[in-house]
Amino acid sequence: VNLHPRAALVAVGDELLGGEIADGNSAWLASRLIEHGYEPTSFTVVGDDVAPLEHKLRELCAANELVVATGGLGPTLDDITREAVARTAGVPLERDEPVLQALEAWFRARGREMPRANERQALFPRGARILPNPLGTACGFSLDVGGCTVAALPGPPHEMGRMFEHELLPHLRPIPPKEARARFYLLGLSESEFADAAGEWMARTGNPLMGVTAKAGVLTVLLRSRGESRSAALELLDRRCAEFRARFGKHVFSEREADPALAVGAELLRAGKTLAVAESCTGGLLCAVLTEVPGISAVLAGGVVAYSNSVKLSELSVPPALLERHGAVSQEVAGAMALGVSRRFGTGLGIAVTGIAGPSGGSADKPVGTVCFGLSEAGSVQTLERRFPPVDRASVRRYAVNVALDCLRRTASAAGH
Ligand code: ATP
Ligand code: MG
Numbered sequence: 001v002n003l004h005p006r007a008a009l010v011a012v013g014d015e016l017l018g019g020e021i022a023d024g025n026s027a028w029l030a031s032r033l034i035e036h037g038y039e040p041t042s043f044t045v046v047g048d049d050v051a052p053l054e055h056k057l058r059e060l061c062a063a064n065e066l067v068v069a070t071g072g073l074g075p076t077l078d079d080i081t082r083e084a085v086a087r088t089a090g091v092p093l094e095r096d097e098p099v100l101q102a103l104e105a106w107f108r109a110r111g112r113e114m115p116r117a118n119e120r121q122a123l124f125p126r127g128a129r130i131l132p133n134p135l136g137t138a139c140g141f142s143l144d145v146g147g148c149t150v151a152a153l154p155g156p157p158h159e160m161g162r163m164f165e166h167e168l169l170p171h172l173r174p175i176p177p178k179e180a181r182a183r184f185y186l187l188g189l190s191e192s193e194f195a196d197a198a199g200e201w202m203a204r205t206g207n208p209l210m211g212v213t214a215k216a217g218v219l220t221v222l223l224r225s226r227g228e229s230r231s232a233a234l235e236l237l238d239r240r241c242a243e244f245r246a247r248f249g250k251h252v253f254s255e256r257e258a259d260p261a262l263a264v265g266a267e268l269l270r271a272g273k274t275l276a277v278a279e280s281c282t283g284g285l286l287c288a289v290l291t292e293v294p295g296i297s298a299v300l301a302g303g304v305v306a307y308s309n310s311v312k313l314s315e316l317s318v319p320p321a322l323l324e325r326h327g328a329v330s331q332e333v334a335g336a337m338a339l340g341v342s343r344r345f346g347t348g349l350g351i352a353v354t355g356i357a358g359p360s361g362g363s364a365d366k367p368v369g370t371v372c373f374g375l376s377e378a379g380s381v382q383t384l385e386r387r388f389p390p391v392d393r394a395s396v397r398r399y400a401v402n403v404a405l406d407c408l409r410r411t412a413s414a415a416g417h
Contacts, residue, residue: 004039012072071155265293277303316340331383338374
């Protein structure tokens with residue numbers, strides 16, 4: 001059973017098809033429609049030509065309860081959305097006198113005469129409901145096409161967004177939610193390790209349905225359950241969430257906060273452990289994300305960016321013999337950096353990162369993407385080595401920051417419980 005009305009999104013414009021700009025409108029509309037109980041079924045990008053748009057609209061109207069098109073409502077001949085919708089509905093375009101007068105007034109108010117081209121913007125498919133646009137000259141419209149509502153909104157995102165919120169959404173039929181959702185954010189597991197541990201939970205036919213996305217070491221897991229009522233859906237969801245916590249709890253850094261720095265910073269504040277940071281390949285990024293946490297000064301003393309070996313020696317008291325024997329990217333040096341910075345700043349915790357972000361500088365036993373971590377706590381040191389995909393410097397650095405945050409999270413939450 002499909003419990004949700006289906007919505008298809010269409011973005012119109014040669015500039016989208018040509019790859020000059022990306023379709024942000026459909027992504028935004030999809031997330032808003034989901035919040036209102038719709039099920040987005042597809043995103044389509046079409047150029048500024050009537051026939052292909054008409055063809056696509058016919059197909060989408062047959063399979064959806066709502067189709068929202070954005071763009072192509074301008075005054076020029078390449079703005080074809082009204083024409084295509086009218087043909088799809090089999091109705092003529094008709095001029096709307098009040099809109100024409102409003103357009104003339106719009107130009108008059110700006111001390112200009114209305115160009116003839118703008119007359120096109122007063123044309124609407126017969127039977128359409130006109131959606132006013134106080135932010136521009138392109139009014140939108142909505143129209144019933146064989147039981148499917150087709151809405152046409154302007155392309156500029158702020159005009160589109162306002163029109164959707166104020167002119168379209170209030171007229172869509174309200175849908176009691178029969179779906180419930182939960183999210184989990186995890187660190188310390190790869191996507192495939194997660195899939196192995198999740199097993200059947202990830203089946204596409206599952207209820208709750210579970211999806212996972214990975215970004216720089218952070219996994220976002222979305223659970224969606226459906227039921228005959230909202231409370232039935234919630235019950236299914238709650239049961240699975242409890243099982244999920246039992247299975248994955250030690251990797252979950254939050255059920256609300258997607259940003260690991262904000263979640264871990266809050267955990268550090270709760271644990272009340274003071275911290276200093278020593279960074280080489282991340283060049284201060286770890287410290288920067290931690291300082292995004294409001295109030296973090298209560299526990300974060302500061303950091304040292306020790307990029308060159310001489311600074312590792314002089315500022316962090318890394319023993320020269322360690323650097324010579326193991327190299328700057330080694331667990332030994334990471335541990336010494338962590339210890340050095342926590343002693344220097346007089347903190348309980350010290351965290352250190354040293355690695356090879358690339359593209360050069362790798363070797364057979366320490367390829368690009370190798371990053372070592374040190375964590376010192378009350379004088380005792382733990383270390384860790386990871387190999388991240390050598391995509392580019394930014395990616396290696398983002399992974400490294402997230403693993404360092406995971407080290408801190410485990411220490412802080414161990415203290416909290
Ligand atoms: P207008 O009369 O204001 O031009 P329009 O409906 O004709 O309205 P378009 O010409 O298609 O709008 O688009 C105007 C601008 O809006 C584009 O240049 C682009 O910057 C932005 N835009 C259009 N479609 C999208 C989209 N799908 N995602 C993001 N931005 C978009
Ligand atoms: Mg256009």
